[in-house]
Amino acid sequence: MGAKVNSAAAGTANYVDERTSIGGFVKFFARKLFPDHWSFMLGEIALYAFIILLLSGVFLTAFFVPSMTEVHYEGPYETMHGVAMTEAFASTLKTSFEVPGGLLIRQIHHWSALLFVAAIMTHMCRVFFTGAFRKPRELNWLIGFSLMVLALAAGFTGYSLPDDVLSGNGLRIIDGVIKGIPLIGTYISYWLFGGEYPGVDIIPRLFTAHILIVPALILALIGLHLFLVFLHKHTQYPGGGKTHKNVVGLPLFPVYTAKAGGFFFVVFAIVALVASVFTINPVWNYGPYDPSPVSAGTQPDWYILFVDGALRLMPGWLFGLPLEWEILGYTISWNILIPSLIIPGIFFAIIALYPWIEAWATGDKGERHVLDRPRNVPVRTGIGVAMIMFYVLLVIEGSNDIVASLFHLSLNDITIFLQWAIFIIPPLSFWITKRICMGLQRKDRELVLHGHESGTIVRHENGEYIEVHTPLDEQEVWLRVNYPNHKPLEIADEFNDRGVRRKGYKWDRFKQKLSRFYYEERVEPVTWEEYQEALHHHDHGPSAQGEAEAAEAQQADAQLTNEWDKQDKAGAADK
Amino acid sequence: MHALAKKRHHKAAPLLLVVVLLALITAIGAFSATSATATSEASADDIADGERLFAANCASCHGLDAEGQDGVAPSLVGVGAAAVDFQVGTGRMPMQASGPQAPAKPVQFTQEEINQLAGWVASLGAGPAIPTAEQVDPALGDAANGMEVFRTNCAMCHGSIGGGGALTQGKFAPSLLETTPTHLYEAMLTGPQSMPVFNDANVTPEHKRDVIAYIDAQRAGSPGGLSLGAIGPVSEGLWAWLLLLGLIIASTVWVGARSS
Ligand code: HEM
Numbered sequence: 001m002g003a004k005v006n007s008a009a010a011g012t013a014n015y016v017d018e019r020t021s022i023g024g025f026v027k028f029f030a031r032k033l034f035p036d037h038w039s040f041m042l043g044e045i046a047l048y049a050f051i052i053l054l055l056s057g058v059f060l061t062a063f064f065v066p067s068m069t070e071v072h073y074e075g076p077y078e079t080m081h082g083v084a085m086t087e088a089f090a091s092t093l094k095t096s097f098e099v100p101g102g103l104l105i106r107q108i109h110h111w112s113a114l115l116f117v118a119a120i121m122t123h124m125c126r127v128f129f130t131g132a133f134r135k136p137r138e139l140n141w142l143i144g145f146s147l148m149v150l151a152l153a154a155g156f157t158g159y160s161l162p163d164d165v166l167s168g169n170g171l172r173i174i175d176g177v178i179k180g181i182p183l184i185g186t187y188i189s190y191w192l193f194g195g196e197y198p199g200v201d202i203i204p205r206l207f208t209a210h211i212l213i214v215p216a217l218i219l220a221l222i223g224l225h226l227f228l229v230f231l232h233k234h235t236q237y238p239g240g241g242k243t244h245k246n247v248v249g250l251p252l253f254p255v256y257t258a259k260a261g262g263f264f265f266v267v268f269a270i271v272a273l274v275a276s277v278f279t280i281n282p283v284w285n286y287g288p289y290d291p292s293p294v295s296a297g298t299q300p301d302w303y304i305l306f307v308d309g310a311l312r313l314m315p316g317w318l319f320g321l322p323l324e325w326e327i328l329g330y331t332i333s334w335n336i337l338i339p340s341l342i343i344p345g346i347f348f349a350i351i352a353l354y355p356w357i358e359a360w361a362t363g364d365k366g367e368r369h370v371l372d373r374p375r376n377v378p379v380r381t382g383i384g385v386a387m388i389m390f391y392v393l394l395v396i397e398g399s400n401d402i403v404a405s406l407f408h409l410s411l412n413d414i415t416i417f418l419q420w421a422i423f424i425i426p427p428l429s430f431w432i433t434k435r436i437c438m439g440l441q442r443k444d445r446e447l448v449l450h451g452h453e454s455g456t457i458v459r460h461e462n463g464e465y466i467e468v469h470t471p472l473d474e475q476e477v478w479l480r481v482n483y484p485n486h487k488p489l490e491i492a493d494e495f496n497d498r499g500v501r502r503k504g505y506k507w508d509r510f511k512q513k514l515s516r517f518y519y520e521e522r523v524e525p526v527t528w529e530e531y532q533e534a535l536h537h538h539d540h541g542p543s544a545q546g547e548a549e550a551a552e553a554q555q556a557d558a559q560l561t562n563e564w565d566k567q568d569k570a571g572a573a574d575k
Numbered sequence: 576m577h578a579l580a581k582k583r584h585h586k587a588a589p590l591l592l593v594v595v596l597l598a599l600i601t602a603i604g605a606f607s608a609t610s611a612t613a614t615s616e617a618s619a620d621d622i623a624d625g626e627r628l629f630a631a632n633c634a635s636c637h638g639l640d641a642e643g644q645d646g647v648a649p650s651l652v653g654v655g656a657a658a659v660d661f662q663v664g665t666g667r668m669p670m671q672a673s674g675p676q677a678p679a680k681p682v683q684f685t686q687e688e689i690n691q692l693a694g695w696v697a698s699l700g701a702g703p704a705i706p707t708a709e710q711v712d713p714a715l716g717d718a719a720n721g722m723e724v725f726r727t728n729c730a731m732c733h734g735s736i737g738g739g740g741a742l743t744q745g746k747f748a749p750s751l752l753e754t755t756p757t758h759l760y761e762a763m764l765t766g767p768q769s770m771p772v773f774n775d776a777n778v779t780p781e782h783k784r785d786v787i788a789y790i791d792a793q794r795a796g797s798p799g800g801l802s803l804g805a806i807g808p809v810s811e812g813l814w815a816w817l818l819l820l821g822l823i824i825a826s827t828v829w830v831g832a833r834s835s
Contacts, residue, residue, distance in 0.1 A: 038824065038827040038828045041824075041827045042824075045820070045823055045824075077798075078718050078719065078792060079718040079719050079721070079722045079789055079792050080719055080722070081717075081718075081719040082719055083719055083722070083723065096798070096799075097798065103798065103799055107799055107800075111815065111819060114811065114812060114815035114819065115815055115819045115820060115823075118815055118816050118819070118820045119820060119823075122820065165726070165735070166735070166807065166808075263827070266823070266826055266827075267823055270819065270822045270823050270826070271819065274814075274818060274819050274822075276800065277800050277801060278799075278800050278801050278803060278814065278818075279797040279798075279799030279800045279801065279802050279803065280799065280811050281808070281811070282797050282798075282799055282802070282805075284798070285735045285736045285793075285797075285805065286735050287722060287723070287726050287735070290726075292727065293726045293727050293730055293731065294730075294731055295726070295730035295731055295733075295734055295735040295740075296730065296731060296732055296733060296734040296735075296739070296740025296741070296748065297734045297735065297738065297740055297806045297807040297809070298807070299807055299808045299809050300808060301808045301811070301812060302808060302809065302811070302812025302813075302815065302816075303812075305808075305809070305812070398809075399809040400741075401740055401741040402741070402806055402807075402809045402810075404741035404745070404747070405739055405740060405741040405747045408745070408747070409745065410675065410743070410744050410745035411741050411742070411743055411744070411745070412743055412744055413745075
């Protein structure tokens with residue numbers, strides 16, 4: 001049955017190929033289009049989403065009216081007849097229902113906005129887990145971080161433009177958060193909204209931010225970001241022949257250029273497909289903004305959900321104490337400040353500063369162009385997973401009403417559960433991830449020292465049964481033994497020999513503690529000696545054939561030794 | 576403050592109960608005479624059948640005389656035919672498992688039996704009647720006005736177009752997209768369980784019909800394509816990750832695998 005289908009498929013392919021020679025074409029593109037690893041395309045997906053956003057955004061700008069002047073709807077959409085609304089909302093309806101292709105372009109714009117942020121975040125995770133942020137790429141990490149923040153800003157300002165009930169509620173929450181800032185909050189809010197919320201200025205102002213300021217900044221920073229990628233050259237996954245001193249890959253031009261152009265159309269096609277099949281942000285359902293109604297299922301776009309979730313998670317009282325204080329006639333609302341400003345602030349600060357935090361712990365001053373396998377840096381990988389879990393829990397809490405009605409759970413139970421989970425799950429997932437990573441490292445050691453299990457059992461003359469292990473080839477060994485083996489920092493004594501306290505001791509001590517947290521527990525890579533010993537150990541029961549094989553293996557090893565050696569020296573020089 | 580209110584409540588409760596019971600008994604007496612006019616469609620035969628059905632299916636909870644039992648089920652005196660038609664017609668009654676909220680389930684009676692039950696319950700005390708076909712005809716309503724009425728009165732629980740939403744403690748406002756116009760009307764009129772009553776002074780009969788027209792308009796589907804459950808940005812976000820980013824990454828991996 002399977003064979004029949006296969007031969008039928010092959011027949012069809014052959015038929016098409018003979019008439020179009022598409023086979024060669026596919027081969028050509030398949031070979032040249034994509035680089036050695038799909039995860040290097042994540043940044044590119046973000047880039048293409050941004051280009052789609054620019055193109056579709058220009059179209060929308062031609063029809064959107066950024067004004068809060070009140071009009072009565074007279075267009076074709078039945079459930080809006082005669083309804084009072086702002087020009088901004090009316091023009092959004094007009095774009096959707098009267099401009100040819102307008103609705104499709106709106107949906108393309110919004111779907112690619114969601115894609116943009118999702119791609120940025122996965123790209124950021126790729127860079128994080130592979131350690132691509134290490135010297136000399138820390139600055140580019142920071143630029144990338146700014147791009148992420150700007151992407152959130154772009155999304156939020158755009159989401160608010162149609163002036164519908166849903167986004168209006170979102171703005172209302174932001175207004176509340178701003179007003180929660182002690183002393184200056186109300187002033188900022190008045191300044192931003194041009195008076196009491198909502199006023200008539202906010203839409204034109206958001207418009208300027210959304211179509212001019214934020215995209216211009218993003219464009220400039222993307223330019224800088226890519227320039228630095230170009231300057232530093234791309235990092236590479238570990239493997240034979242790849243060192244911190246070279247780059248193995250395809251030439252940028254013309255192969256990379258052609259490949260990138262092709263990939264843009266793939267992304268564009270998928271976005272267009274999704275946008276033409278699935279509704280997004282149906283503002284005609286939500287209706288024009290009016291401060292009084294709030295509907296169930298009121299949520300921001302997914303990338304802002306974590307703030308909403310933090311707000312929903314925060315109790316108003318803690319152990320019987322109110323979290324709203326009144327000091328000298330000023331109200332301080334910790335129940336707003338903590339979830340909406342302090343926690344996101346800390347979370348984002350950790351992301352922004354992470355390359356330096358790790359560099360302190362590692363004390364590594366060398367350039368790192370070969371990526372880490374996540375398992376080889378268990379603590380970093382654990383931290384990353386814990387932060388993702390933290391974020392995801394907040395997103396779930398931000399969707400708690402949807403989760404409750406979907407799974408028929410109690411809204412209150414979900415919140416109470418998550419109030420505990422937010423403290424328990426991230427540390428737990430850190431610990432589990434770290435264990436899994438170290439387990440994988442041990443398994444790698446096993447493999448290097450004892451080879452693959454071949455499944456063949458051999459009986460020796462003395463009656464002993466052993467399983468034959470086939471040794472790993474050079475590439476496989478290389479992958480598993482070449483990683484920076486960092487050890488906790490050693491620091492100079494607190495007092496020098498004259499008993500005077502050393503300057504900077506406290507800072508060093510902090511770095512040492514951090515370093516112990518990272519590297520106290522570790523799995524050492526297999527050393528050359530261990531490897532040799534294991535090889536000889538396996539050579540029992542010598543035969544003529546065995547000897548010949550051993551000689552061959554030795555020859556291959558000689559090459560490897562050199563590299564192994566060099567690698568170690570390079571590593572040592574870095575320190 | 577809280578504790579005090581609780582205490583006061585406790586002391587007054589028995590007294591209140593007696594007053595309410597007395598009032599109920601007088602009400603039943605007063606209305607049983609006029610019940611024939613209140614339920615003009617139900618014949619005496621129907622009412623008798625209704626009583627039998629009730630005794631067999633409902634009395635275990637609501638009591639033989641439908642006056643309810645403390646802690647089991649409420650009195651049905653004066654809830655009207657509309658309440659029975661809604662509760663039995665959506666399958667909520669007879670209730671089965673106890674939970675945060677009696678859920679809608681497959682209907683267990685024919686419309687004729689429901690009418691008989693409704694007729695009997697209506698004969699116990701005047702209450703809202705089952706609306707006429709004209710009262711609930713979406714074609715006669717103004718969907719745009721319905722949108723505004725819905726947004727101010729219903730969307731906070733049922734979502735922006737009636738896709739449903741969660742309330743506290745496991746209760747939820749169900750999706751309205753499958754509900755019949757008559758049941759929509761009756762729900763507004765009788766306010767089942769956690770839902771408030773929207774009497775005719777609150778939301779006029781015309782406005783109720785406008786709401787029905789609005790909900791009906793939603794059934795035509797979204798102009799933008801498939802609506803992903805009409806529950807807003809959360810489902811959109813999920814789809815952006817799973818479908819959009821998922822497809823794109825899958826295509827890079829696929830082509831990458833083909834080339835090697
Ligand atoms: C507007 C958003 C962004 C765009 C368009 C973008 C684009 C790119 C592209 C095309 C690459 C090269 C290909 C690749 O490695 O994926 C790249 C690399 C890089 N990106 Fe981004 N990026 C964005 C956001 C970010 C963010 C949020 C971060 C981290 C906070 C970041 C950090 C980096 C780093 C460190 C590299 C170098 C990686 C390496 O050489 O292995 N980028 N970016």
